Structure formats: structure tokens, C-alpha cells
Amino acid sequence: MQRYTIRRILQQTYLSDQQTHRCLLSAFPSALLGGPRAAAGQRSKSSLPDVRERTLIAVKPDGVQRRLVGQVIQRFEQRGFKLVGLKMLQVSEDLLSQHYCELRTKPFYPRLLHYMTSGPVVAMVWEGHKVVQASRAMVGHTNPAEAQAGTVRGDFSFHVSRNVVHASDSLEGAQREIQLWFKGKELLNWDCCDQSSTCDV
Numbered sequence: 001m002q003r004y005t006i007r008r009i010l011q012q013t014y015l016s017d018q019q020t021h022r023c024l025l026s027a028f029p030s031a032l033l034g035g036p037r038a039a040a041g042q043r044s045k046s047s048l049p050d051v052r053e054r055t056l057i058a059v060k061p062d063g064v065q066r067r068l069v070g071q072v073i074q075r076f077e078q079r080g081f082k083l084v085g086l087k088m089l090q091v092s093e094d095l096l097s098q099h100y101c102e103l104r105t106k107p108f109y110p111r112l113l114h115y116m117t118s119g120p121v122v123a124m125v126w127e128g129h130k131v132v133q134a135s136r137a138m139v140g141h142t143n144p145a146e147a148q149a150g151t152v153r154g155d156f157s158f159h160v161s162r163n164v165v166h167a168s169d170s171l172e173g174a175q176r177e178i179q180l181w182f183k184g185k186e187l188l189n190w191d192c193c194d195q196s197s198t199c200d201v
């Protein structure tokens with residue numbers, strides 16, 4: 001009897017510790033959880049997968065003109081990722097030259113600048129487990145001619161110079177691009193109502 005009681009107490013203590021841990025985690029400023037962990041792609045001490053990874057997705061001017069913004073957003077929502085930032089902007093050449101700094105010497109760079117400044121862009125930050133890798137797969141090959149059907153580029157475009165959408169290509173790239181395109185206060189930390197099935201995996 002005594003042993004049974006002690007076991008019950010231990011079980012209850014363990015359970016309440018777990019609950020406390022969850023509450024503490026959800027009450028903790030998410031920016032602190034999201035920033036460094038997202039950047040490094042690390043796991044937390046409790047070995048939970050890093051669900052706070054973030055990436056930059058941008059619907060380029062051709063995608064906005066063709067009214068594809070909703071379809072791009074829908075694909076990320078239905079995949080279970082969480083939207084934490086969204087804005088429409090006319091991108092400056094200064095921002096683009098930093099965003100595409102690795103491409104400055106490419107012959108297509110002037111045309112790329114012209115294309116990306118030809119109209120508004122819708123920029124978003126999406127959050128979730130392995131979102132950088134998953135979103136590259138969802139967006140598809142840079143050259144739509146080689147993109148798989150079912151990807152955004154494979155479904156909506158046919159030429160590399162009009163490939164509808166941008167997606168960060170690495171964790172480091174995502175962190176750099178998000179800082180470039182968004183101010184910290186433009187990104188919201190919020191809990192989905194279906195957090196336990198989509199985010200806390």
C-alpha cells in the first residue's frame with residue numbers, strides 16, 4: 001500500500017513537472033527560443049525537434065501580377081507551417097543587391113534586378129520543423145523547365161527568369177534574408193490552436 005502511494009506520488013510529480021515544463025516553454029519569450037535555435041538548427045535540451053525554424057518565402061512580381069499569392073500561401077498552410085510575418089512591398093535595388101549578393105557577377109543579374117523591381121512582391125516568413133528544406137522542395141527547381149509537377153515552379157512557370165517565388169536555400173541564408181527583409185517587431189510569435197498536431201511534433 002505504502003509502495004503504491006509512493007509510486008502514485010512519483011507519477012503525479014513527474015506529470016506535473018512535464019506540464020510545468022510545457023507551460024514554462026510556452027510562457028517563455030518565443031523570440032528568444034526562435035532566434036538562436038532557428039539559426040543554428042539545434043535541438044533543445046529535451047531533444048524536441050526544432051519547430052521554430054524559419055524561412056523567407058517571397059512571391060515575386062510575376063506571381064503577384066498573376067494573382068498566385070493565395071495559392072502559394074495555401075500550400076504552406078496546408079502543409080502545416082505557421083505564418084509569422086507577411087507584407088507587400090516594392091523592393092529597392094539596395095535590398096535586392098544585398099539579397100542576391102552572391103549573384104552580382106552573373107550575366108543575368110541586371111535582368112534579375114529589373115524583374116524583381118517591376119512590381120510589388122509579397123514577402124513572408126514561415127515557421128516549422130525543417131521548413132527551409134521542405135519549402136525548397138515545395139517551390140521546386142530554380143529552372144521551372146526542370147521543376148517537378150506539384151511544385152510551385154513546376155505548376156505555375158516555365159522559364160527561369162519568371163519563376164514566381166523565392167525560398168531561402170539554407171538555415172544560414174534564411175536567417176540572413178529574414179533580417180534583411182523584416183524588422184524584428186514585424187514577426188509575430190503566436191500559438192496555433194492546433195499547435196499540438198502541427199507544431200509540437
Ligand code: UDP
Nearest residue numbers: 103108112141142160161162163166167169
Ligand atoms: N535566375 C535567372 N537566370 C538564371 C539563374 C537564376 O534569372 O540562369 C534568377 C531566378 O529568378 C532565380 C534567382 O535568379 O530564382 C536566384 O537564383 P538562385 O540560383 O539563387 O535560385 P533560387 O534560389 O531562386 O532557386
Ligand code: MG
Nearest residue numbers: 166167168169
Ligand atoms: Mg537562391
